[in-house]
Amino acid sequence: MEKIMKKGDLTRQNILSRAVDLASQLGLEGLSIGLLANTLNLSKSGLFAHFQSKEALQIQVLDAGALIFSEMVVRPAIQEPRGEPRIRAIFEKWIQWVQSKSNAGGCLFVAASAELDDRAGPVRDHLVKIQKDWLNTRVRVAMTGVEKGFFRSDLDCEQFAFEEHGIMLAYHHTARLLRDPKAEVRARQAFERLIQASQPPRSV
Amino acid sequence: MEKIMKKGDLTRQNILSRAVDLASQLGLEGLSIGLLANTLNLSKSGLFAHFQSKEALQIQVLDAGALIFSEMVVRPAIQEPRGEPRIRAIFEKWIQWVQSKSNAGGCLFVAASAELDDRAGPVRDHLVKIQKDWLNTRVRVAMTGVEKGFFRSDLDCEQFAFEEHGIMLAYHHTARLLRDPKAEVRARQAFERLIQASQPPRSV
């Protein structure tokens, strides 16, 4: 049974795929229904009928983006063995995600975070949930790093995830806005320092 | 001679002050001339006459924001003594800047960076210049930290500034989007770890 999907669902997926691209460039607010329809050779009203409001579209764009992120970053990392390999895989895939050509406009969530951090409403709430989920995932992975003995037993895993996030944000900024070719090296260096500080004290 | 400023320059300053606020909430693109005029009881065309285009307005908003940042962060930090006090003052004032009530919509430059990182044109170029200036300032301050012996002589000062920036970005995200009350503690902890790693090796 391949055909669970009616035709409408297929075009909706098509729309969302393009919408994720555009939203990463123009932001969730800057993404307009008319423009989105034009780039897909659809009528504005025909496209609009798939969502009942722009707000609903924005929420589905976030979900579609999160799904891609899961497939490109979370899934391949999760199937690495627990401990060091998985921790390093997350960072590696995350870097690749930022560089990914499908992210022509930069990471959708970096853009959306800056855009929505001071707005209220369901779109913001949805973004917060997605971001907290991703944070928690990384906290848990750090915990398995502790269990496997790769990390110190007294490591503050939430602190680890916080600092890891900071490295990625600085990388995003340095690579995408400043276009500094050293950005990736800087990010890796910072990550190695974070790893080292999280490991059991060196036997001297 | 107090009156170098004609009346028009005064209102222009007023406009820019409000515009910086609004832009930090709505972004540089989301900031509209009509709305800006309304909140100031000005006519749209009267306001527009001060700038000849929205693009010019956006550039001046960035400059106005950079000026406020200079006065709230750079200047007080610079007049601290070289070395550790100045380095810590930068971080401290920077944290206060993010919390500052004048930044109701979050840091203008975080918002603008995410918005403009994939656009071309003079507004983006202007933002890049401002951001590079700030980065260079911090690199130079780190260098004086080396000269004063507070930091290791082989410290990579650009790397230091990169990681410092990451901590602030993670703080911004964690405090403003996630509304995590532990954000500030996390940021301080990360900064202490960065400081410690930058200091001369502990005599054991």
Next chain:
DNA sequence: CAAAAATACGAACGGTCGTACTATTTAGAT
């Protein structure tokens, strides 16, 4: 105080925005 220059206003322009309604086309089931 008058002349000149700077500043602000009101109305209007062509566009695009999100959304609502109605029609037309298309697809799937019988």
Next chain:
DNA sequence: ATCTAAATAGTACGACCGTTCGTATTTTTG
């Protein structure tokens, strides 16, 4: 092949966008 329901198109709406222009008002200057 026909009927029904889903999917898309068409049209219109009021609101707001950035921008222009002509005019009125205020400020500065001589």
